[in-house]
Amino acid sequence: MNFPTVEFPWFGNGNIVAIIAIIHVLISHGVAIGATALVVSSEYYAIVTKNEKLDQLAKQLTKWILIITTTVGAMTGVGIWFSTTVIQPDSIGSLLRIFFWAWVAEWVVFVLEVVFLLIYYYTWETWKEGKAKRKHLNVGIMLAVFSWLTMSIITGILAAKLTPGRWVETLSFWNAFFNPTYLPSLGFRTFLSIMLAIALFTIFVRLFVKDEEVRMPLLRIFSIWGAISLPATVVLGIWYLQSIPDQAAKLIVWSTGLPEKTFDVLNMIAFALIIVFLFWLAIRPKKLPIFLSLAVFMSAIGFIGEFEVVRESIRKPYIIYNYMYVNGITAVKAEEMNRDGYLAHSTVAKIKKVTEKNKVEAGREIYQGQCLACHTIDGWRSKRALANRLKGWPQQSIESFIPTMHQVRPMMPPFVGTKEEVEALAAYLYKVANEEK
Amino acid sequence: MGVLQLSIPPDFPLPIPGNLTLLQFLIVLTFVLHIIFVNFTLSFATGAVILEASAMKTHSRRLDDMARICSLHASIHKSIAVVLGVAPLLIISVIYTQYFYTSTLLIGKAWLSLIILLITAFLLLYVYKFSWEKWENKKGLHFLVGFAAMLILLFVPLIFIVNVVSMLYPEKWSGANGFFHSLLHYPQIWQRYAHFILASLATGGFYMYLYFSVKQRKQTLSDVEQSLKLGGVKVAFWITLLQLVFGSLLLISFDRNIMLLFMGDDALLTALLLLSVFLTILLCALLYVVSKNDRPSMFYASLLCFVLIVGVMGWMRHEVRESYLKPYINEYPRTIEMKKENIKPVNKQ
Ligand code: HEM
Numbered sequence: 001m002n003f004p005t006v007e008f009p010w011f012g013n014g015n016i017v018a019i020i021a022i023i024h025v026l027i028s029h030g031v032a033i034g035a036t037a038l039v040v041s042s043e044y045y046a047i048v049t050k051n052e053k054l055d056q057l058a059k060q061l062t063k064w065i066l067i068i069t070t071t072v073g074a075m076t077g078v079g080i081w082f083s084t085t086v087i088q089p090d091s092i093g094s095l096l097r098i099f100f101w102a103w104v105a106e107w108v109v110f111v112l113e114v115v116f117l118l119i120y121y122y123t124w125e126t127w128k129e130g131k132a133k134r135k136h137l138n139v140g141i142m143l144a145v146f147s148w149l150t151m152s153i154i155t156g157i158l159a160a161k162l163t164p165g166r167w168v169e170t171l172s173f174w175n176a177f178f179n180p181t182y183l184p185s186l187g188f189r190t191f192l193s194i195m196l197a198i199a200l201f202t203i204f205v206r207l208f209v210k211d212e213e214v215r216m217p218l219l220r221i222f223s224i225w226g227a228i229s230l231p232a233t234v235v236l237g238i239w240y241l242q243s244i245p246d247q248a249a250k251l252i253v254w255s256t257g258l259p260e261k262t263f264d265v266l267n268m269i270a271f272a273l274i275i276v277f278l279f280w281l282a283i284r285p286k287k288l289p290i291f292l293s294l295a296v297f298m299s300a301i302g303f304i305g306e307f308e309v310v311r312e313s314i315r316k317p318y319i320i321y322n323y324m325y326v327n328g329i330t331a332v333k334a335e336e337m338n339r340d341g342y343l344a345h346s347t348v349a350k351i352k353k354v355t356e357k358n359k360v361e362a363g364r365e366i367y368q369g370q371c372l373a374c375h376t377i378d379g380w381r382s383k384r385a386l387a388n389r390l391k392g393w394p395q396q397s398i399e400s401f402i403p404t405m406h407q408v409r410p411m412m413p414p415f416v417g418t419k420e421e422v423e424a425l426a427a428y429l430y431k432v433a434n435e436e437k
Numbered sequence: 438m439g440v441l442q443l444s445i446p447p448d449f450p451l452p453i454p455g456n457l458t459l460l461q462f463l464i465v466l467t468f469v470l471h472i473i474f475v476n477f478t479l480s481f482a483t484g485a486v487i488l489e490a491s492a493m494k495t496h497s498r499r500l501d502d503m504a505r506i507c508s509l510h511a512s513i514h515k516s517i518a519v520v521l522g523v524a525p526l527l528i529i530s531v532i533y534t535q536y537f538y539t540s541t542l543l544i545g546k547a548w549l550s551l552i553i554l555l556i557t558a559f560l561l562l563y564v565y566k567f568s569w570e571k572w573e574n575k576k577g578l579h580f581l582v583g584f585a586a587m588l589i590l591l592f593v594p595l596i597f598i599v600n601v602v603s604m605l606y607p608e609k610w611s612g613a614n615g616f617f618h619s620l621l622h623y624p625q626i627w628q629r630y631a632h633f634i635l636a637s638l639a640t641g642g643f644y645m646y647l648y649f650s651v652k653q654r655k656q657t658l659s660d661v662e663q664s665l666k667l668g669g670v671k672v673a674f675w676i677t678l679l680q681l682v683f684g685s686l687l688l689i690s691f692d693r694n695i696m697l698l699f700m701g702d703d704a705l706l707t708a709l710l711l712l713s714v715f716l717t718i719l720l721c722a723l724l725y726v727v728s729k730n731d732r733p734s735m736f737y738a739s740l741l742c743f744v745l746i747v748g749v750m751g752w753m754r755h756e757v758r759e760s761y762l763k764p765y766i767n768e769y770p771r772t773i774e775m776k777k778e779n780i781k782p783v784n785k786q
Contacts, residue, residue, distance in 0.1 A: 004542040347447070
């Protein structure tokens with residue numbers, strides 16, 4: 001605990017990051033990458049078929065891409081970073097040190113992406129004929145390429161958190177970046193983005209684009225992209241699953257919080273739905289049911305939520321696999337802390353040494369440092385609320401549970417600190433679990 | 438939060454990933470780029486709202502058109518301001534980790550609120566811009582949208598300023614209690630705010646002069662555009678004059694030993710300060726000439742002068758931070774070298 005802690009007692013600290021990340025993935029993948037590919041394809045198709053109305057629709061869609069990505073998209077992207085800084089400073093700080101130059105490259109690409117987007121939208125009416133229109137389309141293609149490039153860089157960093165591979169031994173940047181899940185997850189995300197864009201945008205096209213001269217070609221473009229992307233997503237998704245560590249793979253179903261049966265059934269239904277939807281889109285686009293489009297829209301959001309939650313959860317107890325635990329503790333620190341005490345090595349702890357008098361207060365500080373990243377005391381997520389989980393436990397049992405917690409529940413990091421600190425934490429937890437509210 | 442002693446944490450065991458001087462150069466460069474676009478955004482949003490208000494009051498078509506052009510520029514530049522802000526954030530997190538992370542966490546909830554605040558402000562700016570014609574008959578509502586965006590944009594800088602100021606005062610951390618308390622707890626904050634807001638207005642005015650001067654080379658300007666151009670020059674001139682006062686106020690708000698570095702104790706810093714004052718007066722003179730008699734040669738002279746001022750300001754600002762932090766960094770050094778024994782993997786039992 002080297003930085004001041006910020007606590008969201010009801011919502012839970014981990015959930016803050018999760019909610020921002022889910023919104024960001026929806027927008028970055030679905031809108032910035034996927035929808036851009038669809039829109040640029042539409043512009044191209046409009047030029048080839050001289051369909052002026054389709055061209056205007058592409059412009060209209062670009063306006064929405066612009067509005068969404070430069071507000072919610074950009075700010076949730078920066079927001080993931082803001083929130084991890086507030087909630088897991090050790091982790092994000094370390095990642096920045098490892099991947100600094102990748103992030104610099106990402107930034108350069110990102111700046112260009114925004115500039116391309118601004119040019120693409122604001123020159124739509126001025127670069128209209130002949131050569132100028134070609135130039136405009138080229139800007140669109142560059143935009144699509146650069147939005148994909150931002151993903152291809154950030155994916156290296158994200159994948160390394162789960163599978164840093166040889167980095168933990170070599171500490172080489174390139175080993176960390178081109179880690180074992182880099183390629184499968186990048187491929188998976190690429191086609192997932194396009195599927196997501198189709199799923200998110202079809203309902204709006206179905207509801208608001210009345211003119212068949214535009215709607216039909218647009219849905220046709222969607223269905224062609226869908227026919228390529230769905231199989232690719234599935235194949236690459238399987239490869240991705242195969243390449244994650246066993247310990248993590250075992251946590252997938254658990255991390256959704258669903259019983260195994262329910263998990264299987266829900267995912268099968270969603271998959272069947274998307275297949276029916278794609279066939280319908282290809283064969284009878286004129287009669288595409290609103291209900292079906294809506295169901296696909298909702299399942300897509302659900303799937304992204306699931307994907308993000310799973311991706312974050314299966315990494316437990318680590319934040320950087322085999323290097324740093326979720327609470328910021330590394331092997332080297334754990335050694336020192338087990339020797340001299342957790343609090344003694346915590347810059348911001350007010351208490352450095354546990355005494356009989358300050359026990360409960362010391363326990364609270366230890367809780368904030370080691371448990372807060374995943375737990376609350378009370379709070380809506382009752383499985384993670386310790387007052388709820390520990391109701392009825394005698395203080396003695398809590399005390400003997402703590403040193404073994406990483407064995408009983410492998411998604412928890414081991415406790416670090418001295419015997420007195422275990423007692424202090426137990427005293428604090430016992431107190432909050434038995435307080436009348 | 439609250440009662441920390443002098444709580445500067447040890448630096449991370451992972452080393453700083455690059456040459457420190459290079460990173461310091463980059464942080465000054467990218468920060469300056471960021472802040473210029475922030476200046477544009479803020480001044481055009483404010484300018485649009487003020488112009489629209491006067492247009493409504495006087496039923497002037499011309500003022501309304503001027504306001505609309507401002508709003509267009511505001512929403513374009515805000516996108517660039519945000520992406521450019523990421524680079525200095527990246528660098529400050531890496532080279533001032535121990536200070537910047539602590540100062541961020543001390544105002545953690547305000548820092549997170551930036552996400553909501555900026556999303557809201559940016560969406561409002563789009564509504565403001567894209568509904569200008571559609572809401573011709575709902576002027577009151579339209580104005581309110583712009584006004585709300587402006588208020589948020591005027592508030593947001595305080596969060597950033599509290600953060601970058603509080604990182605300079607580790608011995609005041611223990612007395613700080615959240616964002617609003619920090620506004621009065623740390624010195625410099627309001628002086629910096631005033632300096633920044635004035636700089637924004639002046640930069641925005643200057644941009645209008647540059648933008649329409651360039652446009653003028655290809656086509657004659659409309660009446661509205663001409664007014665924006667000359668109005669911009671006037672705003673830039675008067676505000677920059679005022680800045681001589683507010684800049685001095687900022688200087689005297691520094692700790693005495695730091696202030697004196699700029700007043701003779703350090704030759705380089707003193708020279709920089711003198712240079713910046715000289716350049717500022719020169720820019721005012723150039724702008725004055727432009728406002729009387731616009732000549733193309735003035736364009737390059739004033740642009741050069743402006744770029745130099747901003748560069749010198751950015752550099753001095755960096756030196757202020759370095760001077761404040763120097764004693765602490767000596768005591769709690771950064772990790773420069775990779776020491777493998779400090780970065781071991783977890784051994785599985
Ligand atoms: C999410 C996007 C943004 C990011 C990532 C960002 C990043 C930063 C960073 C890292 C600094 C400190 C640089 C340094 O001390 O070297 C900074 C300073 C600042 N930013 Fe931004 N910024 C963003 C948006 C904004 C916006 C929208 C505004 C204003 C409306 C703004 C106003 C300021 C101000 C006033 C300062 C401090 C100037 C001073 O030290 O006096 N920023 N920003």
